[in-house]
Amino acid sequence: MKIGIYAPDLSAYGGGEKYICKIAEILAEKNDVEFIVFEKPNVEELESRLNVDLQGVNIRKFELNYFVKVLHLHQHVKAFLLKKITKQYDIFINQDINTVIPANSSKNFYICQIPPTNIKRSIFERVMARTFFDQNLKTYDKIVVYSTFVKKWVEKYFDNKIEILNPPVDIEKFHPGPKENxxxxxxxxxxxxxxxxxxxxxxxxxxxxxxxxxxxxxxxxxxxxxxxxxxxxxxxxxxxxxxxxxxxxxxxxxxxxxxxxxxxxxxxxxxxxxxxxxxxxxxxxxxxxxxxxxxxxxxxxxxxxxxxxxxxxxxxxxxxxxxxxxxxxxxxxxxxxxxxxxxxxxxxxxxxxxxxxxxxxxxxxxxxxxxxxxx
Known part of the structure; x- marks a missing residue:
């Protein structure tokens, strides 16, 4: 299968990045997996700092031209391109916490790392979220969350099927040594x-x-x-x-x-x-x-x-x-x-x-x- 993963913040080297990189590593064992990016990450740095193996994962980079940058159209152009290319995959995975673009692959997964209440404060924001954000989210087959805590808050707003996939802990990497105060x-x-x-x-x-x-x-x-x-x-x-x-x-x-x-x-x-x-x-x-x-x-x-x-x-x-x-x-x-x-x-x-x-x-x-x- 061909799997596309959009993870816009790979260079943050945080827990969310380790999470998506591990998913990519696992799926790449028997599938054609690629990260869709607009800024190419340092793969060696990712592997070193996050303890992941991305040798089987391809990087597909899109360039934004000068006018897009000058006119601050980044988000609009990115959303347009992503919506278009999702059709090319059997599975599309989106980890963007800021923009939920419509997905058009055979199977679509949205990784919701953060409870969505931060976009639903004022009446206007609620209407906008329900009109645009939620409609896009309906194109996804499943929402994937880190924990029961996140699931509880996501369920308050979205009807999609929600699955918990706890992040991994490298228990083999960390071990007790001679303890100090x-x-x-x-x-x-x-x-x-x-x-x-x-x-x-x-x-x-x-x-x-x-x-x-x-x-x-x-x-x-x-x-x-x-x-x-x-x-x-x-x-x-x-x-x-x-x-x-x-x-x-x-x-x-x-x-x-x-x-x-x-x-x-x-x-x-x-x-x-x-x-x-x-x-x-x-x-x-x-x-x-x-x-x-x-x-x-x-x-x-x-x-x-x-x-x-x-x-x-x-x-x-x-x-x-x-x-x-x-x-x-x-x-x-x-x-x-x-x-x-x-x-x-x-x-x-x-x-x-x-x-x-x-x-x-x-x-x-x-x-x-x-x-x-x-x-």
Missing amino acids: KIVSVGRFFTGAHSKKQLDMIKIFKELYDNNKSVKNWEYHLAGGVGDIPENKEYLRLCQEESKGYPIHFHVNTSLENLIDLYSRSKIFWHATGFNEDENKNPEIMEHFGITTGEAMSAGCVPVVINKGGQPEIVRDGVDGFVWNDSRELKEITLKLITDEYLLKEKSYAAIMRIKEFGMDNFVNNTKKLFNFKE
Whole structure:
């Protein structure tokens, strides 16, 4: 079969990009698969940073001419071209979170990474969404979502058949090593959208450090990428400025090898996306699943994550980690783990066992099942 995949943000190197690249890798085993792009990605960089194999996947690049760029007609021209070429595929997969173009292949799948409420605020926006966005979405056979959390919100607006395909966790890549007194958080440094809230976590760690002797021999490590957007660079600078004088360390744009090592040596994993945000009003800015949480658990880090978004689907509170609702709970849980070595080891082992359910083998099998491919 010939399969076309439109993934417009491959160069972001995030969880969404790993998700679609893994799908492409799996489907390319026995099919003709190609990414449809308007900016050619660095395939070697994708493979290295995301731990994927794209040797069997072709890249089909379209050029936008000078006038399109000058007149800011990018989205209109892209939508026109994509609509036209979908007819050339047996299966078309769309991962564009901004534009749902009409699809005309034999089978069409739309990957909805983010709850759609962010486009349905005012009455005017609701009418526009129902008139254009929803009509285009009806050309798709299935909507694919990351988690039960996203599915719940998508069901409020769309009638299409919705399937859950949890993102994969490379449990074979991440493993526990000699543990040190380290808390780790992993995620891109950026503002807006579903910000990882590093600045908030830094302030909470400082409060823990200042008020508890048992935390004096602990360190807090933050790993994540930062691009060229000035606002994001400024956010990183603010985080670094806030950290001065404390055992807080940054691993910016670090390699996969360094990240694996950091996970292996850390004891506790913090995650705070959605902190001080209203999940019911802004579900789109929550963590939609949480691949980094899974990676940390694979390495034996005890997850202490916010009780919002897709996080509670991975971490069962008190069983294989802990969830928290406010900064007080985050500090209390963390302090309990720091002062109770038995509890820390017990939950570390439980986390390793739990995350096996989200391993790559299950993702491969579920992907083939979703697209009706058999061994």
